[in-house]
Amino acid sequence: MTRSNISTLKLTMLAMAGASLITLAACSDEDTSANGIVQPDAAQAGTSDAAGSTVQAEEPAGTDPEAASEAAPAAQTSESSSGQTLTPAAEVPESSGSVDVADLMSEQALPxxxxxxxxxxxxxxxxxxxxxxxxxxxxxNSYPAIKEAYLDTGKAKLIIREFPFDPVSLAAFMMARCAGDDQRRTAMVDVLFDQQSTWATAESPSQELLKIARMTGMGQDEFVACLDNKELQQQIVDVQKKGETEFGVSATPTFFINGAKYSGSMSPENMAAAIEAATPTN
Structure with missing residues (x-):
């Protein structure tokens, strides 16, 4: 199945479930400083994200793709729900620090x-x-294999927290939160990442997001009402601020694996190695 077909299937499932979508009116010409969205510091500028915002996204030490591909396979493998195996990288990637898991899992502005x-x-x-x-x-490129090998088998759980760098990202997260229950919200996040190239850099991101909303059964009025929800907007900003001030998040993606911190996209092999290293032995 192609990625396009997968996205269409997810949208269809959302529509069948009666998912209510999000509104994109929030993606207007509002001053980004007014909504509290953190802008990347110029001194930390690295790569550019899909919407043109410059963010730091360094590959963690030990995650060089060529080095990973040349490394000998680790002895331990993890079998996915489909019977396929994911072989962790031979060396565990070096983390950039750690936080206490209890602190990391403390109450957030949004559940x-x-x-x-x-x-x-x-x-x-x-x-x-x-x-x-x-x-x-x-x-x-990494999430599907990690989901099969670890999330679907009960070995690990994943929590995605909002850290928007710009108003468009904030609007998309609001749309996901308005999608309905946890399953629908997760599916909406998947769809938005799958179709990021169609809306994130569009001339009118709000119109593209509205198209996605309509495909899931959300009307324009619901969409506008969602994006005009100032309480939800502030809650997402508060999640971001807590990540920044309490856990030192300054780049996306940033992963915490049982508290160990990794910045930048991780290959499935490197993430698998980090998960295996974090798994209790007793």
């Missing part, structure tokens, strides 16, 4: 949406921006 078994021994928290090209790259 966390957990993918996988809530009681899984390994917790992965991803801070992402919906317009971040590196985030889309991870969800396209």
């Amino acid at each position: 966390d949406i957990v993918q996988g078994d809530p009681e899984a021994p390994v917790t992965i928290v991803e801070y992402a921006s919906m317009t971040c090209g590196h985030c889309a790259d991870f969800h396209e």
